[in-house]
Amino acid sequence: MNRPEKTRMCRVHTGLGPVNLMHARYVTQTFAPHFHEGYCLGVIERGALGFRYMGENLVAPAGAVNLAVPGEVHTGHAAHEAGWTYRMFYLDAGLLASAASQIAAKTVPLPFIRDGVLFDPGLARMIHRLHRRMQAPQAPLLEKETELLAVLTRVIRKYGRPHPPARETGREPVAVGTARDYIHAHHARDISVDELAAASGLSPYHFIRTFSRQVGLTPHAYLIQARVQRATHLLASGEPPAQAAVEAGFYDQSHLSRHFKRIVGTTPGRYRNSVQDHRSR
Structure with a gap:
């Protein structure tokens, strides 16, 4: 028997900026085509998430990292009979722009990440731990910020690319x-x-x-x-x-x-x- 759907959302204020989090379990939920103003970054804990992203139908199984860049339309639905459970971060674009510029020691464009599913167990563990620490009121702020920067650094250095040029179509x-x-x-x-x-x-x-x-x-x-x-x-x-x-x-x-x-x-x-x-x- 499937467990009922459940969502928990919160916003954590850090010295690096506000961080929005969601821990959710979905079975029948279907997300309409939509986009986010910032970056979405998370890890699938159980089940599997199916979604359409950048013209492809993707599946993020348990243990995978899933993400979406600002402004990119995507969907979301269960790709497993038991649905899916995931921990998600919704990060302001300015936060990643600042991190990318600090890493490069110069001003750089927003990081672009083409893949919507990453099979990176080390990154998945980092995201999972950070999410749990962010939800813990007793966790020191310095610890949260340090782990957040570590996650962003790994994502940007390993997967960040220059944004592809837009197709020229007149006006x-x-x-x-x-x-x-x-x-x-x-x-x-x-x-x-x-x-x-x-x-x-x-x-x-x-x-x-x-x-x-x-x-x-x-x-x-x-x-x-x-x-x-x-x-x-x-x-x-x-x-x-x-x-x-x-x-x-x-x-x-x-x-x-x-x-x-x-x-x-x-x-x-x-x-x-x-x-x-x-x-x-």
């Missing part, structure tokens, strides 16, 4: 970037295709095709993602789910909850309580 990359900025600036409104097309300088038909091809999400799916991201920030600051829903652009709390669970993996209320409970310790 389309600029147009899509403009549309993304417009969506983030006006996510709380009911944005129309005509608005986005006008902002990007493309026809509505050309805009939808170009945006979906380059981003990996339709404009509407991207809008939902932007609203969920805004809601996570509001919930982390202590706002009630109902208020966060409206401010983020959702019709009501149930509308937020439906999309939040498919992208974040838990409910808005549980997410808020997890972050607030850890802060109060």
Whole structure:
């Protein structure tokens, strides 16, 4: 008999910056196509996670490291009859940019890691230990920060590569970037295709095709993602789910909850309580 699904999230504040953690067990959970503002880095404890990433269908079994770079759309679902259990870090892009520049002793671009699954037992053990230490309130801050830097150093030195150059397709990359900025600036409104097309300088038909091809999400799916991201920030600051829903652009709390669970993996209320409970310790 499968054990019930369970998630635990928290945010740990360190001198290197805030670190978001999740320890979860999923069986029926299916993550909709989505992306993160920062890096995702974790280890599979039991079962197996299946996901689509960079045009490939991947499986991360127990003991494997799984990751995603900022802005790269991916999914998530069980690839084992018992589901999967994993420990995840959600790291600000600035944290890895700073670490990479310190390692290189000069300013360097954000590290790019092509593989979504790494079979590196040593790194997996380091991530597992760090995650457990981060969740322990009694663990010294210096120990947490030292182990965090050790993990980042190993990831960047062993797997980090220069980001591949973007394909040149005329004005389309600029147009899509403009549309993304417009969506983030006006996510709380009911944005129309005509608005986005006008902002990007493309026809509505050309805009939808170009945006979906380059981003990996339709404009509407991207809008939902932007609203969920805004809601996570509001919930982390202590706002009630109902208020966060409206401010983020959702019709009501149930509308937020439906999309939040498919992208974040838990409910808005549980997410808020997890972050607030850890802060109060």
